[in-house]
Amino acid sequence: MALRRAKNTRRTTAANAAPGHDWAVELRGVTRRYGRGAATVHALRGIDLTLPRASFTAVMGPSGSGKSTFLQCSAGLDRPSEGSVRLGGTEITGMSENKLTELRRSRLGFVFQAFNLLPSLTVEQNVVLPMRLAGDRPDRRRAAQLLAQVGLEGKGDRRPGELSGGQQQRVAIARALVTNPDVIFADEPTGALDTTTAAEVLALLRNAVDALGATVVMVTHDPSAAAYADQVLFLADGSMVDALSQASASQIATRMTTLTTRRVSTAA
Template sequence: MNTAPVRGAGTDDVVRMTKVLRTYGNDRNRVVALDEVSISFPRGTFTAVMGPSGSGKTTLLQCAAGLDRPTGGSVLLDGQELTGLDEKDLTRLRRERIGFVFQAFNLLPALDVAENVALPLRLAGRKPERGAVDAVLDRVGLGDRKSHHPGELSGGQQQRVAIARALITKPAVIFGDEPTGALDTRTALEVLWLLRETVHQGGQTAIIVTHDPVAASHADRVVFLADGQIVDEVYGASADRIAERMTHLGAWGDRRTAGYAEGAV
């Protein structure tokens, strides 16, 4: 059983996961997606989560965001324990305290930019404060595009709209699932700089899942998963260092690293 302390735990954690277990299937074909993971994400930080396919990255993000229910353990988000909430309360919390940015921009083509940004508030039965939509669009550099529709924008501009939509509720945390996966390299870098600025100047917390070492290098911290467990984390690492660490993930990588160490003795 994993009895390690919560990684990075502090008094100002926006998200704290404690011994989170997520399994699928029954006793005969049980699959462990997360194996008692404990980790925290402090306020005002930008974390990238990486790992090979099937390592548990997306499951970790979904459990942290209340999109999936853990089989066991605890998830605390902005002081609220998620595991005991019913679907109605989870939906309300997601709308008010969480922003989402996905690889697919998920904008509604019939709505203009301003209407897409205001949508989370409308769904929650609230009206945007006067000037709030304009302010957040200015923040992402699209103040002159508020009357345009998604089809009139480039991919990078659409992702900026998605970020503005994530920010409009002033969330405690922004979750991103491959937020630059559909963008070209230059546009992806612009979006990553925007996310980084949002964290460091706006005080938001951002957690993204990515397979791209360049994208991960823009984060303050990179967390590595393998076989449903956190196996390492690095701070302020370059893309080359992150890519090198990715090649040694999992049991095979551990054995290979151990073999090198024994051969060097």
């Protein structure tokens, strides 16, 4: 299976993409409410967003800002109360649960903080699992190729328990890439890793965008992690309130401090 190459990925953002761009992620008027009446929680308040293919987007915000809900609605893991979501040009908002499951298995990749590898399977079997779940024949050659690209050449026969945390996350990245997905959703992918290992994992996600043409949407609380992205989107109280492009960790941290301080002062 041929690997796609990204074109000028570090300069392509939702803000400067040309009209009619082939969006990887498109949210229009997405609202998510939980509960009823006085107990209603507005997790998302009318999110409008377009992300181009072969881009790396980080999503940040204070605790309770709606980051997790944003990721779940964008990935079809939760349904918005209002609005529409398109992934790779496909409208998913009204899909049946069976169709959504099929789409997630074949066209989306996921990287989680807890790795979510199956301990009873080998590394290779974990990598090709999305292929099996999608009803396709596992491609051992592609699995070996991806394992080599993430620095785990020759470790396909190992079990996850024989690997370090950083190596397990590398397996998770290879698994996320194996089906050439439209989008990879990463939820705090470095939260359980030390600083050095986290940097190695983030460099792999960055390379997946630059060299393989992948699209990555990452929720994180870490400004250093967000600095690997092409752009950082900031959520506050369920609304998209700001965005930074090609920002440094210090710039991102300063913006986050402003958001957190404003939220505390408003609550007081």
